[in-house]
Amino acid sequence: MTDAMPASTPDAPQVTETPQVTEAPQVPDAPQVTFDQPLPSTGELGHTFDPVAADEYEETVTLRVWRGDAGGGDLVDYTLPANEGEVVLDVVHRIQATLAPDLACRWNCKAGKCGSCSSEINGKPRLMCMTRVDELPEGPITVTPMRAFPVLRDLVTDVSFNYEVAKRVPAFAPPPAPPEGYRMQQVDVERGQEFRKCIECFLCQDVCHVIRDHEENKEHYAGPRFFIRFAELEMHPLDTNDRRELVRQRMGLGLCNITKCCTEVCPEHIKITDNAIIPLKERAVDASYDPVAWLGRKILRRPKRSPEEATAASPR
Amino acid sequence: MTDYETHRYDVIVIGAGGAGLRAAVEAKERGLSTALVCKSLLGKAHTVMAEGGVAAAMGNVYPEDNWQVHFRDTMRGGKYLNHWRMAQLHAQEAPDRVFELEAWGALFDRTPDGRITQRDFGGHRYARLAHVGDRTGLELIRTLQQKAVSMDIDVFMECKILRLLQDASGVVSGAVGYWRPSGEIVVFEAKSVVLATGSIGRCYTYTSNSWESTGDGHAMAIWAGADVMEMECVQFHPTGMVWPLSVRGLLVTEGVRGDGGALKNSEDRRFMFDYIPEMFKAETAETEEEADGWYEDHLHHRRTPDLLPRDEVARAINTEVKAGRGSPHGGVYLDIATRRSAEFIRRRLPSMYHQFLELAGVDITVEPMEVGPTCHYMMGGVRVDPETQAATVPGLFAAGEVAGGMHGANRLGGNSLSDLLVFGRRAGTGAADFAEARTGVPSVDGGQVAAVVADATAPFERDGGESPYEVHQELQQTMQSLVGIIRTGPELEEAVVKLAELRERTAKLSVSGGRAYNPGWNLATDLPSLLTVSTAITQGALARKESRGAHTRDDFPSADPELGKVNFVQRQTGERGYAAPIDIGPEPLPEMPPELRTLLEEGH
Numbered sequence: 001m002t003d004a005m006p007a008s009t010p011d012a013p014q015v016t017e018t019p020q021v022t023e024a025p026q027v028p029d030a031p032q033v034t035f036d037q038p039l040p041s042t043g044e045l046g047h048t049f050d051p052v053a054a055d056e057y058e059e060t061v062t063l064r065v066w067r068g069d070a071g072g073g074d075l076v077d078y079t080l081p082a083n084e085g086e087v088v089l090d091v092v093h094r095i096q097a098t099l100a101p102d103l104a105c106r107w108n109c110k111a112g113k114c115g116s117c118s119s120e121i122n123g124k125p126r127l128m129c130m131t132r133v134d135e136l137p138e139g140p141i142t143v144t145p146m147r148a149f150p151v152l153r154d155l156v157t158d159v160s161f162n163y164e165v166a167k168r169v170p171a172f173a174p175p176p177a178p179p180e181g182y183r184m185q186q187v188d189v190e191r192g193q194e195f196r197k198c199i200e201c202f203l204c205q206d207v208c209h210v211i212r213d214h215e216e217n218k219e220h221y222a223g224p225r226f227f228i229r230f231a232e233l234e235m236h237p238l239d240t241n242d243r244r245e246l247v248r249q250r251m252g253l254g255l256c257n258i259t260k261c262c263t264e265v266c267p268e269h270i271k272i273t274d275n276a277i278i279p280l281k282e283r284a285v286d287a288s289y290d291p292v293a294w295l296g297r298k299i300l301r302r303p304k305r306s307p308e309e310a311t312a313a314s315p316r
Numbered sequence: 317m318t319d320y321e322t323h324r325y326d327v328i329v330i331g332a333g334g335a336g337l338r339a340a341v342e343a344k345e346r347g348l349s350t351a352l353v354c355k356s357l358l359g360k361a362h363t364v365m366a367e368g369g370v371a372a373a374m375g376n377v378y379p380e381d382n383w384q385v386h387f388r389d390t391m392r393g394g395k396y397l398n399h400w401r402m403a404q405l406h407a408q409e410a411p412d413r414v415f416e417l418e419a420w421g422a423l424f425d426r427t428p429d430g431r432i433t434q435r436d437f438g439g440h441r442y443a444r445l446a447h448v449g450d451r452t453g454l455e456l457i458r459t460l461q462q463k464a465v466s467m468d469i470d471v472f473m474e475c476k477i478l479r480l481l482q483d484a485s486g487v488v489s490g491a492v493g494y495w496r497p498s499g500e501i502v503v504f505e506a507k508s509v510v511l512a513t514g515s516i517g518r519c520y521t522y523t524s525n526s527w528e529s530t531g532d533g534h535a536m537a538i539w540a541g542a543d544v545m546e547m548e549c550v551q552f553h554p555t556g557m558v559w560p561l562s563v564r565g566l567l568v569t570e571g572v573r574g575d576g577g578a579l580k581n582s583e584d585r586r587f588m589f590d591y592i593p594e595m596f597k598a599e600t601a602e603t604e605e606e607a608d609g610w611y612e613d614h615l616h617h618r619r620t621p622d623l624l625p626r627d628e629v630a631r632a633i634n635t636e637v638k639a640g641r642g643s644p645h646g647g648v649y650l651d652i653a654t655r656r657s658a659e660f661i662r663r664r665l666p667s668m669y670h671q672f673l674e675l676a677g678v679d680i681t682v683e684p685m686e687v688g689p690t691c692h693y694m695m696g697g698v699r700v701d702p703e704t705q706a707a708t709v710p711g712l713f714a715a716g717e718v719a720g721g722m723h724g725a726n727r728l729g730g731n732s733l734s735d736l737l738v739f740g741r742r743a744g745t746g747a748a749d750f751a752e753a754r755t756g757v758p759s760v761d762g763g764q765v766a767a768v769v770a771d772a773t774a775p776f777e778r779d780g781g782e783s784p785y786e787v788h789q790e791l792q793q794t795m796q797s798l799v800g801i802i803r804t805g806p807e808l809e810e811a812v813v814k815l816a817e818l819r820e821r822t823a824k825l826s827v828s829g830g831r832a833y834n835p836g837w838n839l840a841t842d843l844p845s846l847l848t849v850s851t852a853i854t855q856g857a858l859a860r861k862e863s864r865g866a867h868t869r870d871d872f873p874s875a876d877p878e879l880g881k882v883n884f885v886q887r888q889t890g891e892r893g894y895a896a897p898i899d900i901g902p903e904p905l906p907e908m909p910p911e912l913r914t915l916l917e918e919g920h
Contacts, residue, residue, distance in 0.1 A: 069832070085560040087675065097785040101836030102829030106357070108526040111566050112671060113454065114360040130674060132562060152497050153833040163358065163473075171466035172421035182418055183430030189423040193448060196423060196455060200359055236421070269670070 061133055062140040063091050065103065069153045076100075077140060082133065088143065089117050089128035092155075104154035112267055115201030119155050120144045125203040125265045146206040161211075162202050165222050169229055170246070170311045174238040188237045195232035195276060197268045198225065204262035204272060210255045221252035224262035224272050231276035234283060246307040248284040253277070318766045320492075320501035325351045325470075326751040327744075328491065328506040330477050330533065333361035334453075334736035335716025335743070336512030337460035338413075342744025343510075344467050348751055351504065352464065353472040353493070355528050359461045362514055362526055363736065366453025367569035367667070368437055369445025370737070371730030372410035376427055377434045378442035378614065383407040384915050385441050390731060391916055392595065393439040393625045394695075394724020395865040396880055397546060400908040401702040402722040406731070406738050413737035414446050422459040424448055436574040439625040439728040441599070442614065450569050450667045456733055475502060477532065478841060479768045480509060480540045480712065481760050488540060488711030489758030492765050494772070496838060499831020501769050505760050507751035510743050511537060511698060511707075511714040516550075516849045518788075518842070520691035521796040524556055524567045530842040531849035533718035537698045538848055539892045542709040545720045545883045545903075546696035547849070548856030551727055551866045552801045554629035555579075556690025558647035563676045565690050568650060568668065570729040572685075573622045575664050576611055577652035579633070580684070581641040587648070588621035591632035596624055627726040627866045630689040634801055637688065647688035653681055689801050693732065695723040695866065696856065699885060704746030705739055708887075711750060711758075715743035725865025773831070775840045781826030784840040791818050791846060799854050804870045808858045815851050819895055822847060844894035852886050855900045859884045881905055 059082040064075045078095045089107055096103050108114040110129045117128040122142050133141065149157035174182070204224035210217050222230075230247045233239050247253045260273045270276075286293050287304050297304065327343040329336045332354035344350040354361065373386040386407035391398055414432065418424065424432040424446050434443045448455040464471070477493035481503075490505040513533030517525025538544055555568040573579070581587045589607075592600045600621050601607035607620035622629070633648050642648055652661055658681035662669050665680070672678040678685060697720035698707050705713045716736045723731065775781065798811035822844065827837045856867075862876035863869050882902035889899055 083561060085562040085676070087562050090562070096835055097783075097789070101783055101785060101827065102834045104833035104835060108356055108360045108528060109362070109365050110526065111365065111563075112675070113451070113667070114356075114364050114526070116356065116360050132675070156497070156833050158497075159357070163471075166462075166465055167468075169462075171462065174419055174421075177415070177419060181415060181431065184423075184426055185430055186426040186428075189426060192423050196448070196458060197451065198458075199364070199454065233421075236423070 064140045064142045066144040067154050086133050088131045104156045115199035118201045125206045127267050148206040148212040173241040184237045191235045192232045195228040203265045207261045207265045228276040231280045242305040243310045244284045244287040246310040250307050318769045320503050322503045324505045325349045326507050327747045328504050329510040331512035333363040335740035338740025339510045339744035342741050343748045344469050346748040351470045353475050355476050363457045364454045367450040368571045369447030369452045370733040371444050372414045374411045376431045381442040393728040398724030399721035409738045410734040420463045437729045438623040445730040450665050480536050490760050492768050507754045508711050508747040510747045511718050512716050513718045515717045516694045519795045519850045521792040522565050523691040530845045532845045535845035535848040540709050542707040543699035543885050543887045545699045545885045547852040548860050548867045549695035549725050551693040552630045552689035553692035555687040558688040559645035559686045560676050576656045580649045581636050592621050643686045647686040649684040650687045651684040696720045705743035713743045713747045715739040772841050775825045775827040778826045781824045811854045848894045856884050
């Protein structure tokens, strides 16, 4: 055990290509946790791996993980033997099983379908289960919690903001079903289906600068995840509610300046900006300012619904 | 002295997958105060992993389909160990539950005339699965989640329940658990409790299940004195990925075979034609030509053997690999690349395509997948009344995977999403009825709470004990190698001894760190459930000295007609808890009415 793993150097290089990360709490010389040192938080876990001399491992992987809580924290390096084809979440699990059993991280399906293991890997919002170690640049891999949400512990953040916004979305409101059932065409349901691929990983919310850099905006800004929800309802062939004024006046649609960061990080490859936000903006604007639409409303006597009317059927 | 917060509800539902959500919606709709308690965030439960679809005899694609055919398929798939009444209710009510989802916002794929389209799946006579590409589970959970949110149901997220609480007469009156983010204790007082805790997959090394699937509901029911049954019936999905490592255990939906994919061995032979059992001979194609014709026209061709029920396919793969005709990494090949166009594959199986491309570097439109059996689903579970889903302990209900009876010895693909909806709703009704009829405020005994909390937090007090990860890993290896897909008496006996040892070691665990979001401690509190469930699976497997459905005994290779008439029921009669013994014995299956028996016999 004494001359086991090569410890990563104390003055590890800063991750220069990802300036966001440097703002996260960070110390220049992260404590080193490797096999040849006493383990920090457990008594006798060293025997989980057979003691193997360093040269018997062909390669190692080092994860630089942010550890701490609301009161602050540090980056800690963990070095392990590398396994072929692993994803970052596999390495986190091995760290839990051997070096740091209390390392907090959310995960469920490990298949990119539940959206639990969101974090920032080398500064970029990603799912840990969908990020292969061998696709990242050589050197330590920095894993930090999502920055737009308050840290609970280590890699786990308090994402309750998103669940609160969800309560403010007025529910789907179809007309009564005809006796033979609803009919919809495939081409019509496909528009909404794209948005319903959303796994609620909240990476789009994390990357969106409107809330990432301005905590105060959370009160009146629903964020990309919920703009696609509004777009989905707006484009649902059966929905009867009109939420355009609600999304314009109360959900902060206008604050989005379509930088497409959300689209870039979406693990489901939903074209959030092009297919949801921009059409939604057009519809919301048309509802307010388009003279033809205005005339149409006058003639058909179908006024647009105010935010209050749109939410009348919802609990909040 | 234990400090804790207390919440009072008419109905609490433990677990927020499809069954739990559907039950909570039903109880809330009845006007009762309802809480949903789940170990993860809302919307992350394992239901999201369901790919293929919801089985419901709507007859949108084949008007010949009806509930009778679905009932028959389900019973035959389950090798007649199913509770006939559950299979009947399921087949009859599934279509309404699907239409209901549509009215709540679900967007299913359509037929050319605008109705919900349906796809082929193993063991189903007609194309029967309503689906959304290959992400039907996500659609189902999101629809139910949005429905629950719109009804303002209280949700306790990331809250692990440790134990059910019972009043002096044994009636379930609540539950105790802890908040995972803080480690603080929380107590629920409730007039009725619905278990919807899902599966047990974490008992095995190779599993498609998430960390949550630790059998908490199965175990808590046993510890409350309720009956569980058919615990030996664990389904191994035939097509889990075996290579590359990054995707090991990940499921390849049966939809790949339903849409034309074929299983091949290392000799490029479609070996499933060699494994058609007597029971399915009449309706299964004998030649590749006939099998390939079936995809387009079911009425004039018999179905491909690639779509035999999951137990048959899993066993066939196992035999091929053992005979040396497997792939380099111990699986077989699943080939859709040479059989369908790239455009077709990307449209019909979008998540599969992306998942394999991104995670495994495998382009399924170009190369075959390497697949093998993976622990997938628990047919066994809490013994319930089919109409109300009431367990044998008053005040307790169970729905979804934690309940037993519906699927018999083997579940058909697509029948689990429909099971969640049909019996989730029924459990919600059952629990609401019970809560309404119950008089007085349920009493919770502070002493019970204190004892549970002391047990759960004991690993913090001990120094120098083992890590829970180590015990868990050994448990998984034990179950994988000794109580896996092919079982024998001596190996099962060995497992019994090993499990006893692991139970003792669990009582001496140590964990480090604090109680707030500590996965090591969380695992330590899951281990009692895992051990109880593993013990019940092993005991059931020992008792069932035959091969039936998903349960295969190498030393008893054929089905025993006498054992086909009984369920093996397990319960704790004396002491309770993971360290205490569980009794097991056979009990006769309920009598099927003659008109249903005729349905099975006439072959429809």
